[in-house]
Amino acid sequence: MSASVMDATSEPTTLAPDSLSLRLEGFEGPLDLLLDLARSQKVDLARISILSLVEQYLAVIESARRIRLELAADWLVMAAWLTWLKSRLLLPAGTEAAEEGEAAADILAGRLRDLQAMRAAAAWLGARPQLGHEVFARGAPEDLTETDRSRLALDMSALLRAYLAALRRAGSRRRYRPPPLALWSVQDALRRLADLVGSLPDWATLERFLPDTLAGPLERRAALASTLLAGLEMARGGAIRLRQERDFGPILLRRAEPAGTDRLAEEQE
């Protein structure tokens, strides 16, 4: 049935009616088919008639649809565009629309020439003796590259990056594992208070019971707190008495009287 269609055109030899569906599948896309049609005009690509090309393409698409061939969208998009192009090409020359059509035809012809050139390039490449097909390189190359690794690849930025990496890693490590503080514990203070309190006949400030090996203010405050806690503990047991004259005043401490009266009263006026 498509034979009549073909007759109207310049008889593309590649499009035998029987093999129409196969041939369409064989084409890479609309441009591929157009190029094939153009070449079957048996004139050089520079002088093909775009109009007759358009008509051939539309005829192929039409016959394909008549035999319910599934056509991908791009075939139909090209068909729609070519229909538009045909309408422009049929207008009398000189009108704006006709010029538009000519410009579009030029573009199409240019694309066909580009594709044709690339086809030719592929053929040119394919005709060359190819490595591994027509010519062969050495099958068992020898590795004479005794790698001389005596030289070092060193640069300043690598050195600095390494230094920063080391510092950062060490820094992050320490955040999670703080070095242990050597602080005066309550146990230490209890021991020292018990040792010293007997030797003091009268009231003495808490500070006098601090050890004299303290490193800095932090250690001093910690020792003071420990000693106060130890004092409270001992006062509760009745061994000593505590006294503070005013708010934030010095805390005084002495051994408890053997009678041991109001023990805890004074500690918190």
Place this chain on the structure above:
Amino acid sequence: MSETEPAPVAMPAEPDEACLRIAEALVFASASPVSARALSQVLPEAVDADAVLAALRARYAGRGVELAEVAGGVQFRTAADLAPALRKVVEVPRRLPRVAMETLAIIAYHQPVTRPEVEEIRGASLSQQTLDALLEAGLIAPRGRRESPGRPTLWGTTPAFLAQFGLSELRELPRREDLLVEPPSPVTEPAPGATEGEGG
């Protein structure tokens, strides 16, 4: 080395046998093409590497193995006419399908080029299979990205492409104009009045 007959030193046209031996061994041993610069590094100073290679090429002309200029250097290759005999014994990889060859040609001529541009030229979409085949053969490689929306990857050919097709450099590809059989005259009279059928 010292036992080889000394060649005339003054004549630049005939490099001495010792140099020829070194060049022969180096090129023979290499898996990839050897540049004249690489050769000059192992030759005695003041010896013209190009002259040595020319002498080596002359020596191997017509032999079963020949010196070919490829990918910016030289490489020994079997003579093309021996392919039928060798194919009986040496394993030959599959040829690239037509689609892959076309895609390769487009990339070679338009590089650096994006995949959509390749598809535009071919007028058909490019299958993953084709791209994979070219990549796997090491014939194409990414060449950065185009600074345009989406930053699409740019593709180009590799030195392996040159080696595969026996090209010394990309400029050895035929000019695009020469590929078209017909003279590059301006296009198509769209023939506004053309009746059905006849093209021209």
Place this chain on the structure above:
Amino acid sequence: MSETEPAPVAMPAEPDEACLRIAEALVFASASPVSARALSQVLPEAVDADAVLAALRARYAGRGVELAEVAGGVQFRTAADLAPALRKVVEVPRRLPRVAMETLAIIAYHQPVTRPEVEEIRGASLSQQTLDALLEAGLIAPRGRRESPGRPTLWGTTPAFLAQFGLSELRELPRREDLLVEPPSPVTEPAPGATEGEGG
């Protein structure tokens, strides 16, 4: 193939050029050694493969590449005497392992410094291997001993270190303050004498 000069058929000592070309190409292109039997498969019938190989060996004798007998057949090999000349081609500068690079940087910035101090700064122990690598590369050297318990060795960088990094003196190293944009935790001082564990 047929154009090459015909060799006398009767003389087994001189196989014809066509056979030599095939043998040459086959041995060259084969990934594994070629046996006389394998060669005879691609030679015309009634040609003595062994004689062809012998002629080929004679042709390559004394050249940069020679035909060597190996297990299973023959193979081209570069002439042994050329190996030293060819071997010097490739020089791959070695990268220092990360640990060594960090150690080197710490020694550069904190010298003279003891090994425990380096370990303290890096926050990891330092293997003898790393120290040896730096010593062997001539980048660091002992700089006396610290007068403290155990008298640990002090380490510093060498003139070779300066040369390697293109410095004329140590003061050309970027200042530590310029390297650290953010103040990096209480780390930076080497805390002399401090080993892990209790401080008091």
